[in-house]
Amino acid sequence: MYTNAITSCLWFDGQAKEAATFYGAVFKSSKITSENPMVVTFELNGTKFMGLNGGPMFKINPSISFFVTCGSLEEVNEIWDKLIDGGKALMPIDTYPWSERYGWLQDKFGVTWQISIANDGGTEQKIRPSMLFTSNQFGKAEEAIRHYTSIFGDSTTDLLILYPDGGDHAGKVMYSEFQLSQQPLIAMDGPGVHEYTFNEGVSLMISCETQAEIDHYWYKLTEGGAESMCGWLKDKFGVSWQVVPSIIGKLMSNPEKGGRAMQAIMKMRKLDIETLLNA
DSSP: OOOOOEEEEEEESSOHHHHHHHHHTTSTTOEEEEEOSSEEEEEETTEEEEEEEOOSSOOOOTTEEEEEEESSHHHHHHHHHHHTTTSEEEEEEEEETTEEEEEEEEOTTSOEEEEEEOTTOOOSOEEEEEEEEOGGGTTOHHHHHHHHHHHSSSOEEEEEEEOOTTSTTTTSEEEEEEEETTEEEEEEEOOSOOSOOOOTTEEEEEEESSHHHHHHHHHHHHTTSEEOSTTEEEOTTSOEEEEEETTHHHHHTOTTTHHHHHHHHHHOSSOOHHHHHTO
């Protein structure tokens, strides 16, 4: 079973560098690791992100948010106060049955964050992508977890809490934690009316060392889904993924080959390493 790094990719309309700089001032041990006019890669307390200047085509929505757990009430409040500057609260920062201190907000760039004190007494700040299965995907969170953990190596389902029997949402996923290739993620079913579902605004990028790895993820994740261009796909739940060779950054930054590699990528659906190397 293949094990590959997963990076959250945020789709911006020309604001990737501005957003990465803003987040770097909010989270611990953060840095921009590379940048060009199209892509900015950055780390927030060790969690990898990519900001893509993709234009106005897609807008980030709350279907994939980022769950931040903090070691103290002071840390929760500090992160909340910084991120909500220019943004708006989706659920006000407050005490809830599941947390002494929790809030959900959408920042000024459209990215949504769920900020909570760690219920297990942990002191380490953690940032995890959180999937919310809404609308026609409601009720499919548990199926999705099983599907993803069957595809990725080093995968585990660590916590699965279902709505209790007898209620309107019995058997649906209230909250879950799982890992794909040791990347922690969260999934929940979202009851009620939501004006959004998964789209390309937030995608998950898989970095592959070999063509066999690219082929594995591409064929498994497109089952019941749809191929797109340039290494992008949608799985059967509507979640967007990018399956890319790990050398893509080096190729794109090569003054001699970068332009030709980009032209080759624009013509492909599933990316082919040999074609890119020979471009």
